[in-house]
Every structure is written in structure tokens, then in C-alpha cells.
Amino acid sequence: MRTGMLALALGLLCLRVLPAVPSVGIVAMMALIGLCCLPWRARLLGLFLLGLSWACVSAQQALDDRLAPALDGRTVWLEGRVVGLPEQGGRVVRFELEEAHSRRAELPRRLQLSWFGGPPVFSGERWRLAVSLKRPHGLLNPHGPDREATLLARRVGATGSVKAGERLALAEAAWRDGVRQRLLSVDAQGREAELVALVLGDGKGLARENWDVLQATGTVHLLVISGQHIGLLAGLVYGLIAALARLGWWPQRLPWLPWACGLGFAAALGYGLLAGFQVPVQRACMMLAMVLLWRLRFRHLGVGLPLLLALVAVLLWEPLASLLPGFWLSFAAVAVLTLTFSGRLGAWNRWLAWGRAQWLIALGLLPVLLALELPVSVTAPLANVFAVPWISLAVLPLALLGTLLLPVPLVGESLLWMAGGLLDGLFRLLAALADWHPAWVPEPLSWFVWGLVCTGALLLLLPRGVPMRVLGWPLLLLAVFAPRERVPHGQVEVWQLDVGQGLAFVLRTRDHAMLYDAGPAMGDQDLGERIVLPTLRKLGVNALDLMLLSHADADHAGGAPAVLRGLPVLRVVAGGSARLPAVLQAQPCDNGQHWQWDGVSFSLWQWPGARDSNQDSCVLLVEASGERLLLTGDLDAPGERAWAHDWQATRVDWLQSPHHGSRSSSSQSLLSTTAPRGALISRGRYNAFGHPHAEVMERYRTNGIEVFDSAVRGAVRLRLGDFGEPLGMRDPPRFWRDPS
Incomplete structure (x- = not known):
């Protein structure tokens, strides 16, 4: 089963390296060959081809939904509904539009728009707009982000700038935008934008200097709703029911384990809906569902299979997720923890295990960060040792409970005020760490050297006593000291x-x-x-x-x-x-x-x-x-x-x-x-x-x-x-x- 899942996952991931999507005929032929291989010994090849075929079909659908070249740069009157949480800060209003239609042209399903000097725009409203439409495009520089890949992964078919517009209908069922406005209006000791990011997953209001601090200390994941937040809430509910059952306070007629798993997943799903249920949240909920299912029914299958099943489920749901750096970082982090904490002889002290977890995640993610050409935070292990429990055990519960109790006079505001104070103290500490040691921006490595660095990281993640484990250090240090190509004299x-x-x-x-x-x-x-x-x-x-x-x-x-x-x-x-x-x-x-x-x-x-x-x-x-x-x-x-x-x-x-x-x-x-x-x-x-x-x-x-x-x-x-x-x-x- 594991090898079959792995073959399917590899087929889905191969989309990431394709120079072009194959034609319909070639994709149909791959799918047919894959189906024919399933009953025979070539089952692994069949699963690989089926995964690749589905990924190609999904990618072609996204490409076909892009703005037609004939409309590139043209101004078109259109109507549509605002979705997500618009960005209102500064002189520019940025938002996304769905269900867009025009009398003169067929439009993509999702548009990303900006309106210079525009009026406030709220989620759920319907607008009639004059938009200068553009095909998805972005600046492309050496070792920098690829905006076109990100837009395609989010299935944005066009971008554009609004020239004029009129509101056709007020917001309908835009409760998330209402929650955001309410959070921004409370006194959170100057950290209202950070609370919105933590509760709703909307980081658009964060100041640039705060983003720089989070990136320099490797703590961006704490202010963006990720698998950690989803898993934390589910874990709190699961742990509460387990504790009640252990104390004898849980009803005997109700088996505690199914209820703990079910209510834990329900809490995580509710939090995901509050955060807008975007692709990262979908991915986290799928992974959590697999883990809880394993806990409930399939513990004998080990801990690696749920991770593999979650990977396949995410890619089947959205094959383009592999174009996003967050996909690789989240799965790599879980894989590192799975590798290092499973199958160990003896138990680690709780606090020692917590510190080692942060160190091992930093070690295991280093090759991934190098491959994605992202900055490496040197202070991340230290920052996360105190920042993760600070957010998880103090700020997040207060923020969620305060948001839930906002209709109750003074209670919700008081809880959010306390959460804002804790956030302010955390940011002061993180800023001091960022000033002490900024993020390291590594130079690109050759694939050969990168492979040696990966080998070194893997050796160091293995238990003590494994032969040749000590060789991991010199291999890992190649990330810093590997000889770089130098420009020849006279050139x-x-x-x-x-x-x-x-x-x-x-x-x-x-x-x-x-x-x-x-x-x-x-x-x-x-x-x-x-x-x-x-x-x-x-x-x-x-x-x-x-x-x-x-x-x-x-x-x-x-x-x-x-x-x-x-x-x-x-x-x-x-x-x-x-x-x-x-x-x-x-x-x-x-x-x-x-x-x-x-x-x-x-x-x-x-x-x-x-x-x-x-x-x-x-x-x-x-x-x-x-x-x-x-x-x-x-x-x-x-x-x-x-x-x-x-x-x-x-x-x-x-x-x-x-x-x-x-x-x-x-x-x-x-x-x-x-x-x-x-x-x-x-x-x-x-x-x-x-x-x-x-x-x-x-x-x-x-x-x-x-x-x-x-x-x-x-x-x-x-x-x-x-x-x-x-x-x-x-x-x-x-x-x-x-x-x-």
C-alpha cells in the first residue's frame, strides 16, 4: 500500500517540473496505459501515470481559465462578487472578484484587482467595475519568487486595475469581514492587525517591519493560520475530553476516543472556516483527518502512512499545491518530526523533547529552504522554543475565546486586550532577536552539493549510534562553506x-x-x-x-x-x-x-x-x-x-x-x-x-x-x-x- 501511495504521489508531484502540459491526446494515452497497468505487476507504473494524468488535467483547466490574449491590457466593464478579505490599507484597495461576467467577453472565474484611491470594498458585495485586465504576470529575477506560479496555484485567471465602479449590492453573508472589522475596532494594545492575522488568517494589515521580524526569526507560521494552529485547537479539544475521561467525568455511555477525535476535527474545521478555508487550511485539515483516523482505527499501520495518505489527498484535491513553497515546508516539517520521534528507544524528558523538536525542525528544513531559495533564520530554534508555547497556550486561546465572546459586554474586549498585550511583548522579544542576528540569505548551491547537504541533514536526524552519523556535520556545513563559482579574471x-x-x-x-x-x-x-x-x-x-x-x-x-x-x-x-x-x-x-x-x-x-x-x-x-x-x-x-x-x-x-x-x-x-x-x-x-x-x-x-x-x-x-x-x-x- 505504501509503495502504491508513493508512486501516485510522485506522479502528482511530477507536474512541478514539466516544461509544458502535454496535449489532450498524450494525457489520455497516459491515463489509459495507467489503467491497463493496474491489474498487472506494473501497478506502480500505472499509479504513477494516473497521478501524472490527473495533475496535467487539473493544470490545463487552470491554464484554460486564464484571460484570453485578445483581452490583455484592455479595459472592460464587468460585474462580480467580492470574495475573501479585501486589503484596505494605504491608498490602494486590493481584493478578489468571483462570478465575474461581461457582456463583451468571457472572463476567468477569479480576478485579483487593485483600485488606487478606491472606496472601501467589503467581502460579499457585488460591484460593476471598469477594469484594465491583464494576464497573470510578475517580475522574475534570479533566485526570487515566481508570481505567475503562485497566481496559477491560487487559480487566479487575471489581474487588473479598477478605473471606475459602482456598488450594485451590499454584502451578503460576509460574516468574516464583519468579524475583522470588529477585531480592528477593539483595543488590543496596538496589535489589532496581528490579532486579525492570528484569528482570521488575514495578514494584509501587518506592517512591513513586523513581517521582517517574523521572517528573520523563522516565526511567520505563528501569525499565519497553518497546520500548527489547526492541530493545536484539535489537540486542545482532544486533550480536554481525554482528561475528562481519565478523571471519570466523561459520560460512561459515550466512548471517549471517537468523541475526542470527532469533536477535535469539528473544532479544527470550524477554525478553518473562520480562516476562510484557503489551500493551506484545507491541507492542514486533510492531514489532521488522516492522523485522527489513524488514531481511531489504524494505529497498527505506523505513523508514516497517515502522512503519505495526507500528501496524496492534498495533491488529488489540488495538484497545483506543489507550486507553493508552503506545501513543501509544511509536509517537510511533519516528516522531520515523524522521522525523529518515532521508533526511538526510551523516552526524552518533556522539556528536552520540546527543545530538540525545534532544533530538529530547523535542521531538517534547511535543505528545503535551500532548494526553495528562501532565507534561513539562524535564530529560529531559539525563537520558536518560547514563541510557539507563547502563542499556542496563551495568545491563541485568549484570542479565539475573546472573539467568540465579543457579543458579551466587556468580556470579549478584555480577553482581546490581554491577548494584544501578550503579542506586543512577544514582538518586542522577537525584534531583539532579529536585530541580534538577521536571517541568512544563502547563495545558490549546485544540485550535487545540495544532495550532499540533504544527506548530512538526514544523517543528523537519525538516532545516536547509527554508523557514520558524525559525517552529517561536514556534509551539512557545505551549505555555508561549499566553493562557489567565481567570475573568471577578465570577465x-x-x-x-x-x-x-x-x-x-x-x-x-x-x-x-x-x-x-x-x-x-x-x-x-x-x-x-x-x-x-x-x-x-x-x-x-x-x-x-x-x-x-x-x-x-x-x-x-x-x-x-x-x-x-x-x-x-x-x-x-x-x-x-x-x-x-x-x-x-x-x-x-x-x-x-x-x-x-x-x-x-x-x-x-x-x-x-x-x-x-x-x-x-x-x-x-x-x-x-x-x-x-x-x-x-x-x-x-x-x-x-x-x-x-x-x-x-x-x-x-x-x-x-x-x-x-x-x-x-x-x-x-x-x-x-x-x-x-x-x-x-x-x-x-x-x-x-x-x-x-x-x-x-x-x-x-x-x-x-x-x-x-x-x-x-x-x-x-x-x-x-x-x-x-x-x-x-x-x-x-x-x-x-x-x-x-
Whole structure:
């Protein structure tokens, strides 16, 4: 039975690595072969093929429900019902719409919308909206999250921005939104948003600094309704009935074990409904159901089978769950505890067992975090030792009981006030831990080294006395000390990051690193903090020798303060430095300055006759082993002509398309002088400026210049000095990525 379940699970999980979903004919053939194999010795192959076939059918249904390409970027009037808990904070209202329909077009079942400056929107309301619809898309950078995979896993068929709208009907049966509003109105000592996250699983209201503290200490799972919360509530109910039965206070005519299992699951299911019964909660309830069923009827089957059955049940219910990091983390955590606490000789002291559980989970999840390219919290074992019981035994019971008793005057508010005070004290301690040791952002490992790290973690999870267990330590330490690939002398690794309508280039030689522009920051969207800084860390850049800002516009220099706060920067140079914030301490661009790093030449140029910010751009020419790259910022046609007549003007191999490919740039004078092989364009897919302009694209085509567009290919990597071709992050096919 176990091998059959494992084969089925592997078939369902194989969807995660498919470059494309097979055609209907191939899927039907796989399913038919799988059915034919079941009665024979090839039963395992049959189960594998059936699992893969079902996963492919489910994935194709989600892909077919995406917005039609003909509607991409169009504004459509539609009607629909608001679902979930809308995000009301700041100037933007974000919410999801279901049952959307339009007279002119067929729409996906679920839409994710944002409304800048919009009115309050509540769950259950029906709206008529004018929406600029977009196919699911996201910025894609090295070792960063893949938003398209997340949207597909949540079966969001389109995103969009609301231009206008009117409410057609008030909320119906939107009790969760009512509970949220009531929780936000009570006095919880400034921790109302945290209570909403804990009770309703809605973390949208948490401040960014609180998320940073939770991530740095590995305690995000405590403020997001997860398997731990579901299992805790079920365990409290189960333990209460077991204690009553042991004391003789449980009715003798009622067998206590079935009632404990049934009422425990009912409590967990009710909590899941309160949390919206999203995919993580569904997964937790399925796992709990398997565990309780095992406890009730099948204890002789061991503890591994319920976990395997839960895995298969979750994947059969939602095969796309494997695209979400939370799926792997939750099952891996349970698997680690199952492995380490089952089949041990003797018993551990209760407090010793609790401390070991946190340490072993951190150890066992390390390979998973490395594979998912997520930050690793060094302080997580220590933080969870006190934070888990703090939340589980004190805050959560008070919060749930207070929410339940809100209709009773003063009682509910008092309990929530106490819960908020406990949360405030916990966050103060966690903040101190986060300041003491931030999360570690590991560099990517090769698959071979990662396999050795996995082997090391597995050896250390085994009981003492197992032969060769001590070898786990050196294997595990490869995660930190494994030799990384270094840029060869005389070459430079160049990344054009995908930062939407902005610009950010990372350049690394063997021993030096620089950043050319730092991405945009507008309003509460700082891509310097959200994308540029995390990407630098994941690329192994721990300090910058130079941050060169082409000019002072927000789409180029807006992210610079966040980068400066997060990394040591030896020097900041900028075009139009006087217009930048004083905190940057930027030096002016020195026209004609030239230097070398590790056999790579760099030189700066700035037009003395510049009359505006774009013309003031500081231009960088990089040459590595005879191959050249020209970074131009937002230089326009007059500035390009001035550069073309300067003594530094030369042929280049790669050109950063000036001003994102606007009509006023990429003049024929520049293209004739530089004669590049390719042009790198950084722009937002749905930008309001029409970049890149059709005339510019036609000039590139006429001159035989290949275009590498970040909106189409994601972040682009170029190894200057080996005369190879650039590689876009979207070039390797994945079935969930939009090929358009």
C-alpha cells in the first residue's frame, strides 16, 4: 500500500517540473496505459501515470481559465462578487472578484484587482467595475519568487486595475469581514492587525517591519493560520475530553476516543472556516483527518502512512499545491518530526523533547529552504522554543475565546486586550532577536552539493549510534562553506534585473561588485528594497564597491536609499547628484574617469551640454576581453549624438536601450556608431508610456539588433568577456509561464 501511495504521489508531484502540459491526446494515452497497468505487476507504473494524468488535467483547466490574449491590457466593464478579505490599507484597495461576467467577453472565474484611491470594498458585495485586465504576470529575477506560479496555484485567471465602479449590492453573508472589522475596532494594545492575522488568517494589515521580524526569526507560521494552529485547537479539544475521561467525568455511555477525535476535527474545521478555508487550511485539515483516523482505527499501520495518505489527498484535491513553497515546508516539517520521534528507544524528558523538536525542525528544513531559495533564520530554534508555547497556550486561546465572546459586554474586549498585550511583548522579544542576528540569505548551491547537504541533514536526524552519523556535520556545513563559482579574471557577470518601469544592473568581476541604477521607488512600492537588495544578497554580493546612479529620476535612483541601508556601499556616484537625497552622499559623475577591476575596464561619460535630468545621465562603458557593454541611463537623441562624436565613442557588443526604448532615443546616429549585436530593454510590461516605441523596434530590426526585453524575458544574464548569448529568466520553459 505504501509503495502504491508513493508512486501516485510522485506522479502528482511530477507536474512541478514539466516544461509544458502535454496535449489532450498524450494525457489520455497516459491515463489509459495507467489503467491497463493496474491489474498487472506494473501497478506502480500505472499509479504513477494516473497521478501524472490527473495533475496535467487539473493544470490545463487552470491554464484554460486564464484571460484570453485578445483581452490583455484592455479595459472592460464587468460585474462580480467580492470574495475573501479585501486589503484596505494605504491608498490602494486590493481584493478578489468571483462570478465575474461581461457582456463583451468571457472572463476567468477569479480576478485579483487593485483600485488606487478606491472606496472601501467589503467581502460579499457585488460591484460593476471598469477594469484594465491583464494576464497573470510578475517580475522574475534570479533566485526570487515566481508570481505567475503562485497566481496559477491560487487559480487566479487575471489581474487588473479598477478605473471606475459602482456598488450594485451590499454584502451578503460576509460574516468574516464583519468579524475583522470588529477585531480592528477593539483595543488590543496596538496589535489589532496581528490579532486579525492570528484569528482570521488575514495578514494584509501587518506592517512591513513586523513581517521582517517574523521572517528573520523563522516565526511567520505563528501569525499565519497553518497546520500548527489547526492541530493545536484539535489537540486542545482532544486533550480536554481525554482528561475528562481519565478523571471519570466523561459520560460512561459515550466512548471517549471517537468523541475526542470527532469533536477535535469539528473544532479544527470550524477554525478553518473562520480562516476562510484557503489551500493551506484545507491541507492542514486533510492531514489532521488522516492522523485522527489513524488514531481511531489504524494505529497498527505506523505513523508514516497517515502522512503519505495526507500528501496524496492534498495533491488529488489540488495538484497545483506543489507550486507553493508552503506545501513543501509544511509536509517537510511533519516528516522531520515523524522521522525523529518515532521508533526511538526510551523516552526524552518533556522539556528536552520540546527543545530538540525545534532544533530538529530547523535542521531538517534547511535543505528545503535551500532548494526553495528562501532565507534561513539562524535564530529560529531559539525563537520558536518560547514563541510557539507563547502563542499556542496563551495568545491563541485568549484570542479565539475573546472573539467568540465579543457579543458579551466587556468580556470579549478584555480577553482581546490581554491577548494584544501578550503579542506586543512577544514582538518586542522577537525584534531583539532579529536585530541580534538577521536571517541568512544563502547563495545558490549546485544540485550535487545540495544532495550532499540533504544527506548530512538526514544523517543528523537519525538516532545516536547509527554508523557514520558524525559525517552529517561536514556534509551539512557545505551549505555555508561549499566553493562557489567565481567570475573568471577578465570577465564580468552582468544582470539586467526585472524591475518593471525602471532600471537596475548588477555587474560583478572576480573580486568587485557594482550596481548601475537601483530600481524604482514610488509611493509604498520600493523595488530597491523588494527586489534589488534581496537579489544582490542571493547573488552573493555582501558589499558594493560602487553604486552608480545614472540620474536622479525615481525610476532609476528611487531604490538607492534601501540598498544603502541594507548593504555596505564604498562609494556612490551619480549624474545630477545635487538632486539626490543628502543621505546618499553621492559624488558627481566624473566625465572621462577610467579604472580597472580584475582585468575589466570601466569608463564614465556625461554630456556637458545637458539641459534636463535625462540628458544628465552618467554613461558607463564596460570592456572585458574585447567585448563591450554600454549603459546609457535615460540619454535621449541629442545626448546620443554628443556621445557619438566624443573621443570615447566606439563599437559595442551590447547596448542598454536608452530611456527604456522611448521614441526620443536609440537614434540612428547612436546605432550606427555602436553597431551592437543586441539591445537590453528594461521596462514595465503594461507601462503607460508605450515603451518600447514601434519606431525604435523597427530601427533595431533594420540594423539587425536582437532585443532582450525584461518584460518578455525577465531578468537577463550576460557574461561579458566570453562572447556568449544573454539568457533570460523566462527562456527555460515552465508550463505556468505565459509565453506571450
